[in-house]
Amino acid sequence: DQQVKQNSPSLSVQEGRISILNCDYTNSMFDYFLWYKKYPAEGPTFLISISSIKDKNEDGRFTVFLNKSAKHLSLHIVPSQPGDSAVYFCAASDRYRGAQKLVFGQGTRLTINP
Amino acid sequence: KAGVTQTPRYLIKTRGQQVTLSCSPISGHRSVSWYQQTPGQGLQFLFEYFSETQRNKGNFPGRFSGRQFSNSRSEMNVSTLELGDSALYLCASREGGQAGGYEQYFGPGTRLTVT
Numbered sequence: 460d461q462q463v464k465q466n467s468p469s470l471s472v473q474e475g476r477i478s479i480l481n482c483d484y485t486n487s488m489f490d491y492f493l494w495y496k497k498y499p500a501e502g503p504t505f506l507i508s509i510s511s512i513k514d515k516n517e518d519g520r521f522t523v524f525l526n527k528s529a530k531h532l533s534l535h536i537v538p539s540q541p542g543d544s545a546v547y548f549c550a551a552s553d554r555y556r557g558a559q560k561l562v563f564g565q566g567t568r569l570t571i572n573p
Numbered sequence: 574k575a576g577v578t579q580t581p582r583y584l585i586k587t588r589g590q591q592v593t594l595s596c597s598p599i600s601g602h603r604s605v606s607w608y609q610q611t612p613g614q615g616l617q618f619l620f621e622y623f624s625e626t627q628r629n630k631g632n633f634p635g636r637f638s639g640r641q642f643s644n645s646r647s648e649m650n651v652s653t654l655e656l657g658d659s660a661l662y663l664c665a666s667r668e669g670g671q672a673g674g675y676e677q678y679f680g681p682g683t684r685l686t687v688t
Contacts, residue, residue, distance in 0.1 A: 491675040493675070493676065493677075495679075500681075501681055502577070502663050502679035502680050502681045503663070503679045504679070505676050505677070505679075508675060508676055548616065550616075554675070557628070557669070558621060558623070559604075559606075559621065559629070559675065559677075560606065560618040560629050561608075561616075561665075562618070563608075563616035563617075564615070565615045
């Protein structure tokens with residue numbers, strides 16, 4: 460049972476335009492959501508996060524939106540740059556009494572075209 | 574601060590052998606988690622350690638085990654290796670504790686190949 464889903468395996472965007480990556484989840488007990496970026500042969504790099512009690516968080520070119528009623532979140536990158544080309548993972552935090560595990564989506568490969 | 578480090582970066586083992594992977598967390602981080610990444614299953618949680626105690630465990634067989642030392646460094650062990658254990662093993666650290674942050678910071682991973 461896949462609790463976190465990224466339905467688009469890949470996305471191609473023109474440099475300078477907006478990139479929108481989507482993520483859906485099924486478990487309403489998730490209390491925090493995170494986005495990670497991954498290059499080949501490297502570990503995931505933390506990008507941005509959002510608490511389940513908020514609906515938007517912004518950090519520079521990156522904005523994450525959370526729609527709890529739809530169990531959907533999205534990452535917006537504006538403007539997109541060639542260095543943004545990577546695999547992006549959505550992760551949900553399953554936390555109880557301080558113990559935590561992250562549940563990941565399958566990832567979306569983002570390609571920024573010059 | 575230095576990031577999460579993992580050793581070795583690459584490893585080739587034969588079926589039936591065992592392997593130990595090592596992880597040093599970011600200084601001051603007391604929680605260490607391990608994840609397995611494969612093309613078919615994606616990133617999956619293995620276990621989390623905090624103050625030398627396993628607090629959380631994913632859905633993996635008992636061949637997968639770990640431990641944490643008093644300096645927060647962690648090791649992961651896989652016994653009786655199978656071909657399906659070939660994967661990228663990732664370690665992540667965070668501050669830990671009830672008031673600790675949610676963000677986990679990952680190391681570069683250990684690429685294990687079982688032949």
